[in-house]
Amino acid sequence: MTKFTDKAHSAEHLMRTLFPATPLQRNDHLSELYGADIWLKREDLSPVRSYKIRGALNAMAKVLAKTPETNVFVCASAGNHAQGVAFVCRHFGVNGVIFMPVTTPQQKIDKTRIFGGDNVEIRLVGDYFDNTLAEAMRFCSDAGGHFLSPFDDLDVIEGQASVAAEIVEQLSSLPDLVLLPVGGGGLSAGVTQYLHDASPQTRIRYVEPAGAASLTAALQAGVPIKLDRVNNFVDGAAVAQIGRLTFDALKPTPTDHVLTVPEDRICSTILQMLNVEGVVLEPAGALSIDALKDLRDEVKGKTVVCVTSGGNFDFERLPEVKERSQRYAGLKKYFLLRLPQRPGALRDFLEALGPEDDIARFEYMKKSARNFGSVLIGIETRKPENFETLYAQLDAGGFVYSDITNDETIAEFVL
Template identity: 35%
Template sequence: MSDEELLRRMYAARVYDVARETALQPAPLLSTRYGRPVALKREDQQPVFSFKLRGAYNKMSRLDPPQRACGVIAASAGNHAQGVALAAAKLGIHAVIVMPVTVPKVKLDAVRRIGGDSVEVVLCGNSYSEAQAEALRLQYAHSYTVVHPFDDPDVIAGQATIGLEILRQHPGPLEAVFVPVGGGGLLAGVAACIKSLRPEVKVIGVQAADSDAMARSLETGERVTLDEVGLFSDGTAVKQVGVRTYALCKRHVDAMLRVDTDAICAAIRDVFQETRSVPEPAGALALAGLKQYLTEQKAAGEQSEGALVAIVSGANMNFDQLRFVAERAEVGEQHEAVFAVTVPEQRGSFRRFCATLGDRSITEFNYRVGDARLAHIFVGVQTTGRNEREALIAAFHAQDFGVLDLTDDELAKLHLRHMVGGRSPLAQDEQLYRFEFPERPGALTRFLGHMHPDWNISLFHYRNQGADYGRILVGIQVPPDERELFQRFLETLGYPYRNESDHSAYRLLLQG
């Protein structure tokens, strides 16, 4: 497809029958942080909370009567399906939508609600590519018209209208526009539009590092097929980009960036802080890339004052993902460092460990006695960046503590942090208590400082949950003849507490 043909289709697109021109919203917090004008193109404000209805409706509105009578079929990870569903209900066209079984429930429910009687949903496969294969089988069997999520001229032209809006809304100096990429329909349309009208503006695609089909294709000079794709950014989990989208991106895209899960989570939080809306992972991809671009510029000593725009492509967030996002956002900003620290299992070691941490906020603290000589502690610490993380490692070494930096370790962050503990034959005379304390910087260190040195801590769990009060679970070894003394100590500690020593789950899973 030529650029002239795409522009002609873009100017004739009927997207505004159902879509709205979304805001190009300044991001003052990010602009102040980076010293550059940053703006967010709010496609999460669309009626289906995603840009996808532009291309889907534009395609379906141009079908001739026989095609409408036969109906359409589409494969989608969620947002394209909602666009097709809305168009089907609006135009009175029967639509079969094939979705992978991994699709978030919020998107599945939305498709059924939006499309009503016009839509039939088929769940098949674990990825978009597997759903697409089933859609092609059904298309041949029933002569449906395919509404492709990205590799169709009218779909690309519909998405290109976003680029036209950005240029109209920001006529001043503009350095770069950052675009999330799955199959490439949005990037191809926006890039072709912007490069045709304002070729000096950079167009930069952003992909999840584990779903980078477009980046690899542009690097190798041909379309590649990924064996597997990551599912966190499910809206861009595509194994192979389109023929048309690849050709357009090859002509017009200035650069591709890859971002990891932690960076996406940090960008989700940034969008929330700027807008009080919560984008889905794919919706925050572009901002994660924008931040990486600025970080790389700074590291290279480059300076520029041009404005930067990130497209927030969707907000169909699976609510259950929010816990994961909140946990990983701090690491994504280099604001949390995670360590496994080994200290001598002897009186005073915890105090020395806490003194090494100083007044830094502790985000997580997991410990279970398991060795008579050495204590292995899993700890998360709030930091200002990589330099402070390295300084903390040096401080641990200065105390002759062994330290393993787990900040970038996916296994530790996903699983091991939740598995520290278990039964221990060394936890004799253990009493289990829950404590609460006002959550403020240094509060956990002060709590540990109040713990009486005569009783050994055999279990410790703490995780900062962002609330006003911190909650701690502590196992303390108190011989029976010292229980009365220990009770008096608890009364003078000054923190609300509860004895959980007889809790059934503790006795089943943790008690030695």
């Protein structure tokens, strides 16, 4: 039986027919910050700005080798998988039908169309991904096409394992620790199996967004289970249920080897890498770097590889990323304030603000039948401790207020 490492090397050789190895770069900033030798495997620099092209290429090549008469490849994706499939369809000159939710940002639709050219048809179906996937599966069955899973496919997993094969070739010595983002598990399953054979001494830590911790849930249950709710902010890793085949590879993982990181904290890492290093990462692409904050003791003095899985970041999201980062750092808060309807009430509130406090949002709703009005107010400041002073001033002034910064239900409607 062919070893998994041999299959991964075959996949790696196949990658070279389409694109060069993605860079493995030592990052001086992070190395100094954490007292370690930290390298970034820059999957954000692939032709489609993510590692997804690897699994698509390997899987499609194997299908065409076995059944060259395959007339159409089908996938359902709102992002990186769609772009990878489109690029490879054009490469092989085969037809692809890509189903995307109606709510997919236009930028991602346009990029997928550019990568696929005349070889790809894009169909916008459903408001939510589950509806999109169901329609793609129906079409695939009716058309006799080949459905290409974004992660739960052995050939896709082997293709993603080429990332690990390149890391081992590019480093002068084997890494002490590799940090992997986890969504559906294709990348982590492939890299894990490869390193288990090629570098068993290398430790692996897996990183999930806190609002979509499907691997954590599966390890706790012993089987893949579907999360009741998923936070879609880290869209490249926001998967409700880890794959069956990928979980088979990851099932031996100790639960304490999986880290969950807050979505808002990831935003701080995105901004740090953009402002300090000029590196553009999507939220899922920043997961492995963000996890360094929780692993300071473990990484110190070690050779560490962080896989930056993607860089398809829509800059229209930048204001939201900054907002989330400020809220996580305690530099921005939102309040519902009850403001008395009397002359001078607003002036009294403004005098409670400190010299480093700034009003970022102010919405006032006057109720004619009441003796007060409701105010939605956002405050930015330079130091988190300034809010303690503000609270004291508001309390002393007799103001009635509620901090709604971390109230997800309210925030969903008003922030």
